Amino acid sequence: MTRLHRIALASTVALCAAMPVAEAKDLTVGFTLDADTLDPANHRKRETETIIRNLYDGIVTRDANMQVVPEIAESMTQVSPTEYDFKIREGIKFHDGTEMTAEDVKFSLDRITVDGAMGDGQTSPRQGLMGPVDKVEVIDGTTVRITLKEPWPILPAMLPNQQIVSKAFVERVGTAGLATEVNGTGPFKLVEWRKGDAIIMERFDDYYGGATDIAPVGPACVDRVIFKVIPESASRVAALLAGDVDIINDLPAFSVAQVKNAPDTDVLTVNGTRSFFIAMNMEGEIFDDPKVRQAAAHAIDKQLIIDKILAGNAASIDGILSPDAFGASELPAYEYDPEKAAALLAEAGFPDGIDVTMDVEGAFKDTAEAVASLLTKAGIRTRVAVGESAQLTEKWRTEGEPKSGDMYFTSWGNGSLDPFDIFTPTHRSHDRGNSAGYANPELDKILDAAAVEMDAEARAAMYREAELIVNADAPYVYLWVPQDIYGVSKRLSGWTPSADSRINLHDACVE
Amino acid sequence: MSLGKLLERILQLLPVLLGVSLIVFAMMALTPGDPVQIMIGDQSVTPEQEAALRRDLGLDRPIHERFFLFVTDAVRGDFGESFYHRRPVADVIAERLPATIELSLVALIVALATAIPLGVLAAIRKNSVLDRLATVGSLLGVSLPGFWFGILLMMLFAVHLQILPVSGRIGYSSEIVPITGFLLVDTLLRGNLSAFWDALSHIILPAITLGLPMTAILMRVTRTSMLEVLRQDYVTFAEAKGLSRRRVLFRHALKNALIPTVSVAAIETGSLLGGNMIVETVFGWPGLGRLVVESIFLRNYPLVQAAVLFYAVTYVLLNFAADLLYTALNPRVKL
Numbered sequence: 001m002t003r004l005h006r007i008a009l010a011s012t013v014a015l016c017a018a019m020p021v022a023e024a025k026d027l028t029v030g031f032t033l034d035a036d037t038l039d040p041a042n043h044r045k046r047e048t049e050t051i052i053r054n055l056y057d058g059i060v061t062r063d064a065n066m067q068v069v070p071e072i073a074e075s076m077t078q079v080s081p082t083e084y085d086f087k088i089r090e091g092i093k094f095h096d097g098t099e100m101t102a103e104d105v106k107f108s109l110d111r112i113t114v115d116g117a118m119g120d121g122q123t124s125p126r127q128g129l130m131g132p133v134d135k136v137e138v139i140d141g142t143t144v145r146i147t148l149k150e151p152w153p154i155l156p157a158m159l160p161n162q163q164i165v166s167k168a169f170v171e172r173v174g175t176a177g178l179a180t181e182v183n184g185t186g187p188f189k190l191v192e193w194r195k196g197d198a199i200i201m202e203r204f205d206d207y208y209g210g211a212t213d214i215a216p217v218g219p220a221c222v223d224r225v226i227f228k229v230i231p232e233s234a235s236r237v238a239a240l241l242a243g244d245v246d247i248i249n250d251l252p253a254f255s256v257a258q259v260k261n262a263p264d265t266d267v268l269t270v271n272g273t274r275s276f277f278i279a280m281n282m283e284g285e286i287f288d289d290p291k292v293r294q295a296a297a298h299a300i301d302k303q304l305i306i307d308k309i310l311a312g313n314a315a316s317i318d319g320i321l322s323p324d325a326f327g328a329s330e331l332p333a334y335e336y337d338p339e340k341a342a343a344l345l346a347e348a349g350f351p352d353g354i355d356v357t358m359d360v361e362g363a364f365k366d367t368a369e370a371v372a373s374l375l376t377k378a379g380i381r382t383r384v385a386v387g388e389s390a391q392l393t394e395k396w397r398t399e400g401e402p403k404s405g406d407m408y409f410t411s412w413g414n415g416s417l418d419p420f421d422i423f424t425p426t427h428r429s430h431d432r433g434n435s436a437g438y439a440n441p442e443l444d445k446i447l448d449a450a451a452v453e454m455d456a457e458a459r460a461a462m463y464r465e466a467e468l469i470v471n472a473d474a475p476y477v478y479l480w481v482p483q484d485i486y487g488v489s490k491r492l493s494g495w496t497p498s499a500d501s502r503i504n505l506h507d508a509c510v511e
Numbered sequence: 512m513s514l515g516k517l518l519e520r521i522l523q524l525l526p527v528l529l530g531v532s533l534i535v536f537a538m539m540a541l542t543p544g545d546p547v548q549i550m551i552g553d554q555s556v557t558p559e560q561e562a563a564l565r566r567d568l569g570l571d572r573p574i575h576e577r578f579f580l581f582v583t584d585a586v587r588g589d590f591g592e593s594f595y596h597r598r599p600v601a602d603v604i605a606e607r608l609p610a611t612i613e614l615s616l617v618a619l620i621v622a623l624a625t626a627i628p629l630g631v632l633a634a635i636r637k638n639s640v641l642d643r644l645a646t647v648g649s650l651l652g653v654s655l656p657g658f659w660f661g662i663l664l665m666m667l668f669a670v671h672l673q674i675l676p677v678s679g680r681i682g683y684s685s686e687i688v689p690i691t692g693f694l695l696v697d698t699l700l701r702g703n704l705s706a707f708w709d710a711l712s713h714i715i716l717p718a719i720t721l722g723l724p725m726t727a728i729l730m731r732v733t734r735t736s737m738l739e740v741l742r743q744d745y746v747t748f749a750e751a752k753g754l755s756r757r758r759v760l761f762r763h764a765l766k767n768a769l770i771p772t773v774s775v776a777a778i779e780t781g782s783l784l785g786g787n788m789i790v791e792t793v794f795g796w797p798g799l800g801r802l803v804v805e806s807i808f809l810r811n812y813p814l815v816q817a818a819v820l821f822y823a824v825t826y827v828l829l830n831f832a833a834d835l836l837y838t839a840l841n842p843r844v845k846l
Contacts, residue, residue, distance in 0.1 A: 026683070033805075034797075036595040043595070044550045115563065122567045128556035179598050195606045196797030197680055230678050230795040231805075234662050239677040390544025390810055396825045397548065413553040425555045433553065 007008045019422040023222040026493070027510050028244035029503060030236040034196050034229045040163035041111045041124045046415070049161065050502050051199055051227050056163035056184035059086055059105060059144075060156065061211050066324065066499050068156050068215040070165055072105070072185065073144075077387055081151040081454050082134075086144045094166045095182065096191045102138040103208070107167035109136040120173045129161050151452040153459065157326075157416040162265065187220040187506040199227040210506050215425050221494060221509035240487045244507075246510055247492065247503065251485040253311040259487040265491055269313055269483040270497040271324050273415055274358055275422060277476040278358070278371070279408040279435035285408060286354055287436075289337055292380075293474040295344035297334035298405075299378035304336075305370050314480040319467045320426055322481040324499060325417045327457075327463030331471050341378035353379030354408035360458060368409045370480075382407070400430030403437050410435060415500050417465045420451050427470060438475035514713075524827055532816070532841040533821040536578050539812050546570060546594055546810040568594055581816065591813035593806075600817045604799060609692030610680060611791070611798035615783040617695070617714050618722035623776060626726045629773070630733025630746045631765065637738065645730060652727030657786065661720040668691065668716060678795030681710045721786060725779050732775050737768040776807040777833030781826040 035037040040056050043049070067177060090101040097471055111117045112124045113133040132149040141146045149156065169183040182190035185212060188201035203225045209217035228245060230236045236248040237255045241262055251259060251267065259265050280287035287293055306314045315323055318331040340426040345353060358375075360368035365386050372382035387395070396408045412433050414422035424447050425433035429440070443466055451464035482509040486497045495508035547565045557675060565571045569591075572580075584591060590600040633645040669677040681687065681694055685706040690697045695714065698707035741764055750761045787800035799818060806814040838844050 028683075037597050039597070042597045123549065123563045125564055125567075127563070128551065128554055128560040176598070179596070192686065193795065194680075195603075196610070196802060197795070198683060200683055223685075226683050228679060228683075228795070230799065231801065232662075232793050232795070235665065235678050235795060236792055238662070238665050238670050242673060242677050244669075244677050320683070388544070388808070390549050390808065391542070393548055394543040394545055421555055422553070425553070432548075432551070432555070443755065 004418050013394065016308040018082040018181055022453070025510055026224045026226060026230050027222040027247075027505060028226045028245040029505075029506055030113040030230045031227045031503075032229075032231055032233075032236075032250050035193075035199060035227075036178040038182050038190070038193065039175065040184075041108070041126055042118060042175065042179065043404060044125045046413075046501060052163060053186070053502055054163065054188045054201060054225060054505055055182045055186045055190055057186045058160055058163045059221070060159050061086075061214070061504075062160050062498065062500060062502075063211070063214050064496055064498060068160060069211050071211045073270075079145070081452075082148040082235055083157055083290060084155060085139070085147075085394060086146070088142050088144060089208065090142060092185050093193075093206045094169070094185055096166070096169065097202055097206070098166065099169065100153070100164065100166065100185050102142050102144050104167050105144045105164055106136050106138050107170070108164045109133070109144075109162065111165070111170070112162055119195070122175075126162065129158055131155055131158060151454055153274045153452065153454055153456075154418040154420045157418045161415075173281060188225050191224070196230060201225045201227075207506075213432060214507070220506050222330045222505070225505050236489065240489065243489065246489040247495070247502065249484075249489040249501070252314055253303075253309070253485065255487075256313070258309055258487060264490050266488055268486045268488055268497050270486075270499050271315060271322065271326075272369045272482050272484045272501070273322055273417055273499055274323060274411050275317060275320055275481050276364075276409075276411040277320065277426075278479065279410060281403050281405055281437060282439075282475055284406060286350075289348045290472075291344045291348035292350070292354070293477075294334065295341040295378065296375060296380055297373050297477045298337045298341040298344065298476055300371055300477060300479070301336040301374055302422070304374075305367060309367050309370055310480070312381040313394065313483040313485055315483075316480050318479045319471060319478055320412070320423055321419055321463070321467070322414060322417065325419060327419050327450075327460040327467075329464050329467065331467055334474070334477075336424050338374075338378040341380070345379050350379070352382055355383075356382045357385050358390060358407040358409055358410040359385050359387050359392050359405055361392060362386050363408060371409065396435035397433055398437075399432060399434075403435075408435050417499070421468075423447060423463065423466065424451060425468075427475070436475040438473070440469065440473065443469050472491045520831055524824070527827055528824065529582070529821065531820060532582060533578070535816050535819045536591055537811070539815055540574050540577075542810070544810045546812065549810055550594065550657060564793035565685070577607065581813075584788060585817075585820070587619050590817035593814045594811045594815075595806075595809060600813045603814065604817060604821065605800070606611065607797060607799040609689075610796060611784065611787055611800060613695065614714065614717055614721060614790070614796060614798060615695040615780065616693075617718040619776065619780055620782055621718050622725040622729055626729035627733055627769070630730040631760070631768075633730070633734045634768075644732075647777065649727035649730045651816065652723045654729075655723065657720050657724070657789050658793055660723060661716065661790060664716045664720060665794070675712050675716055678711050680797055681706065682713075684837060685709060717790050717796050720793070721783060721790045724786070725776075728779060729772055731766065733772045736771045736788040737764065740764045740768040743767075766840075770837065773840060774833045774837045777829050777836060781822075781829045784822060786823060793832055 035048040035051045036043045036045055038052060040052050055072050059073045060068050065068050072089060072092060074089045076083045079085050088102045088105055094100055112126050113130050115123050118124050131152040134147045134149045137145050164185060166183050170178055173181050180193060187207045189198040189204045189206055191202050195200050203220045205219055207219045230239055233250060233252045239245045240248045256267050260267050273434045280293050282288055287494045298363055302316045306312060306316060318333045321328040358368060368384045375382040395405060412422050412426050424430045426443050427438055428447050446462050446466045450459050453459040453462060484497055484501055491511040493509045542776055547561060591598050595602050596603050629645050633642040636642055665677055668675040687694060687697050687706055690700050694710040698710055746759060746764050749763045788804050791798045791801040803815060803818045
């Protein structure tokens with residue numbers, strides 16, 4: 001190479017470097033699971049919904065403080081205890097350029113709520129999330145009315161779970177087509193779904209802007225969003241540290257320090273919605289005595305476990321409700337007092353203590369072992385038995401059938417942050433999640449009445465009353481609500497985690 | 512092998528498949544855990560809604576009826592619809608299969624390409640430092656858990672050195688229209704070299720992780736068999752004839768020494784497909800193994816049944832291939 005050549009080459013290189021390069025801005029999420037399907041009405045998984053939510057918008061959504069705000073709707077009015085009107089915004093476009101109308105909204109809700117509406121006689125697996133819907137009508141060109149068979153106050157809290165599809169598009173591609181093809185009104189369009197690997201989306205330039213109550217309003221900031229499926233948590237952390245992804249969900253507590261200390265990454269947390277508790281088999285011969293159950297509650301130093309095992313990332317609870325849930329209130333606490341626990345055991349006729357087994361899923365074995373050692377110190381000699389989720393669910397959630405086992409370290413999620421979805425199933429006699437086998441007709445009455453009480457203040461008071469009854473009966477030892485932990489790249493801005501574990505990327509930017 | 516024998520072997524497949532179907536079906540049905548309850552999760556639902564879901568999944572029918580339906584449908588190539596994907600199970604499996612097969616094949620190549628030379632070297636330099644290193648190495652290879660080894664490789668090459676990607680099958684800048692479904696082949700067929708390197712860089716770590724235990728086993732088999740062959744009279748005779756060392760080793764000894772290696776490799780390939788589950792999870796590899804594990808936890812019966820049936824067929828066919836290879840390499844053996 002001659003000297004001239006070298007100079008020419010060097011200047012070309014310099015020129016190239018100086019020229020602004022239009023590089024697409026990609027935001028990549030390292031995500032635990034792939035979507036099962038892209039049909040908003042045909043799945044039962046939170047992770048699937050998180051992905052779909054970036055492609056499809058709903059009538060309403062939630063802001064960062066979990067308040068329900070209108071999205072596709074302009075406003076929401078409750079006309080009567082069983083009727084809700086939604087005024088639909090005009091000028092919203094689907095990804096294919098067609099305009100969205102109130103008919104599309106009715107069609108989308110009918111698909112979910114009407115028996116057999118999914119085609120082939122199948123009913124949407126999401127029907128249960130919509131409560132007792134009687135019918136959905138378009139009452140004038142732009143207003144949709146949802147009529148319920150009976151009052152169901154949590155309808156607004158549950159509606160953010162449903163998204164709006166295009167009637168014409170669904171009629172064209174069918175339910176089978178909607179599993180893999182997308183024509184939504186969301187901030188991103190589907191580019192490609194590499195099954196099991198990634199879902200690639202790009203910005204929808206004609207986006208109407210999203211909820212007016214959540215700034216900024218307008219098209220998305222980044223050019224592309226990629227949900228990259230990385231099921232193993234150590235690998236997700238590695239991908240974040242290597243700069244391959246910008247957000248990871250489900251960061252394990254033991255990796256928090258590593259991610260915090262790395263130069264380019266940080267940790268974000270948000271209060272979760274899942275309550276952890278220990279069910280005690282009230283049908284058994286040990287835990288049928290409230291004194292024994294109270295002894296268990298006094299035996300556990302919750303704060304110690306939160307600090308040492310959960311790295312401080314959890315809020316202690318004294319009832320089933322998360323501190324952020326509707327109707328949550330301050331309750332009398334069962335303070336950590338092993339001597340009192342031993343005394344209560346003696347009073348119950350077990351001066352020498354008791355031997356019990358605590359069932360737990362593999363993922364929570366460490367925590368359960370710590371709880372067991374505290375219980376053991378107080379005379380409740382506990383052996384931890386690890387089981388698989390599906391198996392333990394069948395053993396403990398018997399819906400009134402006889403139960404075996406002593407204790408069950410478990411949890412219940414409450415995405416709506418409404419007691420109806422957590423208090424009722426776990427405490428009402430024979431209900432789905434009542435793993436303690438707790439049966440209290442007085443409580444059932446209050447829970448049933450609260451479920452349909454329209455006055456928010458009165459309803460909150462009812463749940464307070466219910467909490468106090470349960471607090472005395474102690475069917476469960478209420479433990480904590482863990483925070484959801486995310487790892488993020490420092491080049492990310494405009495995104496904060498949300499308690500309902502959604503990852504809405506409309507407002508997120510990357511440098 | 513005569514045509515009759517071939518037919519006989521293929522006919523033998525039928526009872527195996529029926530037996531496997533019955534076992535898988537029974538195991539899934541008898542394992543505690545209700546798919547409907549798992550699917551509903553933490554939610555308040557009415558008994559009617561629960562019943563509707565059970566009916567839609569076909570779980571309201573008695574078990575013998577479900578098994579009969581499964582078998583009669585399967586014969587026609589219909590394995591039902593995945594509870595979660597809400598699409599035919601055959602489609603869902605077909606989407607994931609190329610990734611699994613590609614990874615297994617590359618792992619097999621990695622294993623053969625390292626195990627045979629190492630095994631031969633260890634045999635001809637018996638008790639040398641190299642032999643001992645290879646022996647210790649193979650012991651480690653068999654005993655290291657794939658999960659741990661994979662993450663170790665990932666931390667070193669992807670996080671610290673940053674020369675290989677952490678996970679996935681190919682980057683997201685290139686779109687490859689599939690021909691065979693194997694990215695390494697498709698990128699070459701399409702003449703897209705940069706995408707080929709991209710795909711190659713993604714497959715290296717998972718293939719090494721997956722292939723390691725097999726490398727170790729094959730190396731030991733090759734070494735032992737080579738040592739045995741080298742003691743045979745015909746090898747001594749070939750040496751006595753004054754043939755070159757190289758000619759004796761490669762023309763006379765290796766050909767016979769490889770017979771056990773090849774048949775073990777064919778059978779081990781079946782376990783490569785099974786071993787994929789862990790490696791696919793660690794490296795976010797979009798293959799069948801991971802899908803099956805997820806489906807087992809969710810009690811997604813149709814998918815697990817079809818996938819296990821697939822594994823069984825593959826295993827039987829690979830065994831068959833091993834037999835064929837064995838007779839081809841060793842004409843003294845007749846099937």
